[in-house]
Amino acid sequence: MKIISYVVKYDYGFAPNPYHGFLTLATCKPVIRSNAEIGDLIIGTGSVSGIGINKLIYAAIISEVVTTEEYSINPRFEVKKPKNTNAKTRRGDNIYYKINNEWKQLENNFHGEYEFESDLSSERILICDDFWYFGNQAPLIPQEFLGIIKEKQGIKYTDDKVVVNNFIAWLKTFEQGELGSPSSLDNTFQAA
Secondary structure, three states, X not given: OOEEEEEOOOOOOOXXXXXXXXXXXXXXXXXXXXXXXXXXXXXXXXXXXXXXXXXXXXXXXXXXXXXXXXXXXXXXXXXXXXXXXXXXXXXOOOOEEEEOOEEEEOOOOOOOHHHHHHHHOOOEEEEEOEEEEOHHHOOEOOHXXXXXXOOOOOOEEEOOHHHHHHHHHXXXXXXXXXXXOOHHHOOOOOOO
């Protein structure tokens, strides 16, 4: 098990998508989606222009990896397809499907044709049953764990077992699941 850390520049509840009882990472971050393994812990931290640095937007333990095609056709993931029924369903990240062996994109509010190539450069979707999505309620990460945070763009890996176990113990002091709303949609936050 390792921690995979990156900065979430925009937190819309789309990537990651924390709704309907499990968190998914189906778009963006193709390098993470290509290399992450079941059991890894992904953490997304705040940005200077967003909710603030050293804040934990989300943490999620990968429980399953499926292909983009399986994600698009498996009825279990139908709930993650974008629909205009409410704010959560509009953020659905199950946006790609095949017709005549060619990828198409469902209409959605967050990704257009300009993200098509990047999103499909990894055909792996990360499914997380155990997750903590804080969004606009993002807590400050304790000083002892600041070394795991990736500052600015890119990805940082931490595989020190003591650090990983201690960070998970800290996470378990919080309830699991959807604990806040997307921070990029909250007009009241101040950049730190």
